[in-house]
Amino acid sequence: VGPRNTEYPGSSFCIPQIGMPANLSLQIGTNITLQVIELAQHGAALYSCVDLTLADPSEVEPITPQNCINSTDLSFNLMYTMSEKAATGAAMSSRATPIAMVLGVAIAALLL
Numbered sequence: 524v525g526p527r528n529t530e531y532p533g534s535s536f537c538i539p540q541i542g543m544p545a546n547l548s549l550q551i552g553t554n555i556t557l558q559v560i561e562l563a564q565h566g567a568a569l570y571s572c573v574d575l576t577l578a579d580p581s582e583v584e585p586i587t588p589q590n591c592i593n594s595t596d597l598s599f600n601l602m603y604t605m606s607e608k609a610a611t612g613a614a615m616s617s618r619a620t621p622i623a624m625v626l627g628v629a630i631a632a633l634l635l
Contacts, residue, residue: 537591
């Protein structure tokens with residue numbers, strides 16, 4: 524989803540389950556790195572990573588709306604705007620609307 528000029532619903536962000544490629548063989552105890560890529564409409568990206576150890580679902584608290592949140596109050600701020608008159612050339616006219624940062628999310632998982 525995204526990039527777009529709206530906040531995440533409820534200022535929270537949760538990915539309760541991440542699909543893995545069918546040919547990937549993961550075992551309990553395997554160390555992985557999860558990468559979240561947040562994209563802005565103007566092409567910039569923020570890359571965040573976390574190292575994880577896979578666990579048996581019975582050993583982990585079930586995911587609920589109460590515990591699957593990001594309490595950092597995700598939102599967006601307009602960085603700058605450019606009027607249609609200020610835009611020069613066809614390539615610039617697509618940037619005439621307000622530009623927001625940290626909007627879309629893509630996920631990739633890599634084995635360590």
